[in-house]
Amino acid sequence: MANDKKLVKSITSRDEDFAQWFTDICLKAELVDYSTVKGFMFVRPYGYAIWENIQKCLDRRFKATGHVNMALPLLIPESLLQKEKDHVEGFAPEVAWIDFGGKEKLEERMCVRPTSEVLFCDHWKNILQSYRQLPFLYNQWCSVVRWEKTTRPFLRGREFWWNEGHTLHETAEQAKAETLQQLETYADFLETELMVPVIRGQKTESEKFAGAEATYTVEAMMHDGKALQSGTSHYFGDGFTKAFDITFADRNNGISHPFQTSWGMSTRVIGALIMCHGDDEGLVLPPAVAPYQLVIIPVAQHKEGVLEKANELKERLEKLYRIKLDDSENSPGWKFSEYEMKGVPVRLEIGPKDIEKNQCVLVRRDTREKLFVSLDNLEEELANLYKSLEQDLYNRAKENLVTRTVELEKMEEIITQADKNDGFIKSHWCGSAECEQAMKDQAGLSSRCMPFGEQGTKGVCPVCGKETETVVVWGKAY
């Protein structure tokens, strides 16, 4: 029991210090290890297994809508990065530059890709000839490097892992439709598999991606009321394709520039998972991406028949779920804490008395509610348990999002609210960068997005008082 306590005690509570609680989970649940490579992280096997599951879920969705994977070079020559003006302005200040290959000084320095728009354009220029080839629906799974000053596991690092989708289309309409389709793919994945409710919307001019005509985002709210941008999708128009002189023979026997999109979701969403569902006992994982969906813990495992029964249940259930059977010498109590820390959604306990009664104990990770279940109905009971666990995870997160979002009209009210409570504030906004900056300076709030389906009502900008029909969600963000 000494061990149990130590393990549980070793994480800070959320209310005491949310930032420390987050770091504690990252380390104690063995998601990451700090690195002597400053600003970079080691994603440990348990953390990486979550990412592998996220990749599988997303990859399935991408492929179902006709996207294919490919791999592009890791490095970008400086002249290539410079081809699109806004893009290079946005990224040049934060890339890692290579000056030497072995002992030979490079004629032109190269950067490690911070994102791959210019590489895709370089490729497309080579291969595109006719409208018959379009659309190009490509995706890449990789890591990228951006030289951030302050870093935190999953949330902000000099390297992160992501998918970057890049597509090319005959018409602007098709590209715009793709941009929104892929945003919805992310939103649906977040809401139905990660059980993280999001606000879908468009970024303001000052928050959009360098070189994009429009950037769309899905914004999630963490348990502490702060925002986490969880996925973005960009519409580029033909800005890059003109800069790179990418053309094709169009339907009307003319020569046209195609229209472009890109969209990405990264290991940041693991940060969202932690801060959306986690509690003072540790991580709480939604079943869709949990490395183990069920952990089986034999009780009094030295007693005759217990391990056999535990193994029998494992074999029976592993056709349906990812399962870990822990038959190590650690005490059951120690194991309970360990898998609670690791966020395994459901624990199955089986001991001699349970076997006598042809039952087992199921314990939900989120509520820690115990269920005594007949072994005859195990599959059915588990299916129901996962369903209600998922629904409850979503509902709790949704309730947090709703109750912490307030609509305010007056600047003083906004300042007071932002000072007192973290959360989202919805207000009208005139559309000017100056008023957006004033919101940052005076209330410490950044624009998260102009939410879909909430535009077009009349109101006034709380900063300048101008009449407007634009609504913005403001917040403090990770």
Place this chain on the structure above:
Amino acid sequence: MANDKKLVKSITSRDEDFAQWFTDICLKAELVDYSTVKGFMFVRPYGYAIWENIQKCLDRRFKATGHVNMALPLLIPESLLQKEKDHVEGFAPEVAWIDFGGKEKLEERMCVRPTSEVLFCDHWKNILQSYRQLPFLYNQWCSVVRWEKTTRPFLRGREFWWNEGHTLHETAEQAKAETLQQLETYADFLETELMVPVIRGQKTESEKFAGAEATYTVEAMMHDGKALQSGTSHYFGDGFTKAFDITFADRNNGISHPFQTSWGMSTRVIGALIMCHGDDEGLVLPPAVAPYQLVIIPVAQHKEGVLEKANELKERLEKLYRIKLDDSENSPGWKFSEYEMKGVPVRLEIGPKDIEKNQCVLVRRDTREKLFVSLDNLEEELANLYKSLEQDLYNRAKENLVTRTVELEKMEEIITQADKNDGFIKSHWCGSAECEQAMKDQAGLSSRCMPFGEQGTKGVCPVCGKETETVVVWGKAY
């Protein structure tokens, strides 16, 4: 028909110019695109799909033997690379160096990982405490950068994609067993899924991995008689763990250094696939890793019922195989050439006459043999066809390997043979680096390996005449 001819004509024949034939296939089968990033390649969707299938096959094998995936930093600080002396000597001359992060000059320069031994050691030092945690059985899927001077698609590039397995063990025996187990994993994958026969053996001192105590290799022979090193597995002893001061509390209440291995297989094996099985019509892919295992081509597809039947067959068969149905407007002849170029193992043709007779035509890619098959027995016929196609691919490659391997004793004979024919030459060797170098200088041959199961017979070194029991396979290598 004009189109057909153009497509077929557009690749050089193997006999005419093997190197050009290889490049033609890489481009025409749309495996890669050359890049303005010199020495780097774009792996196009069709080529990447082959790599994804290779990854799946290997990942399944790694996980079945208890290995888990993780992700490590892309960059290595210079001081970390320098910790193991032989290792840094081997790799420092060929790494890409980063001097700037954004506008800020780095205090210490960093290189893009050429391999990750030192990063794993850095991590293990943090997390290892007791023998109870061992073994660590880790793997990483990623790309690495080595600043090669001359590059060719898949065979040698400044960036390649691979798996790098890294493990840590309590005892030297366990680490040695792991090294050989993983070599055999590669050999078995090559021989039973890629249908590429290999020679298993140990590298000589001068050919082993920088910092390893022993390097093992699987060597394949290409159609032209040259060797391609297809996978390697290294035993490190405790060299790195001592250099990094990695210790654990051992079973005897002492403090010990653990023993280490690493092993890798890369996108080079796609080069092996091409050069082992390909022919003058293009790529020939083994079913296990073919992006499409079957292409269905409707004949006279505008006729009533043809497309319906083709779709019906697709639905029926796609539970068993990865299938492409090409119902585009291109002529059947054009499609035949295209999928032959892409190496799809079996083509299914279905037209109005076939439908009348309740049959279809199956064409094997390798022999182009036609089979008229009743639709009633399709599943069975296909299963048999894939089995014999696989066996034949293997047998042809094996025959090439056997007939092009000669055993020679005398230096003049070796020089004459190496001059006339590419292929493997087996001879005794005294074990000295001087005689190995002489073989390079005089016969243009490098040692491929000391093959398993062929050591211990008496003979003399063809260079110095010394008596020895060591046998080496020599060859020219990609």
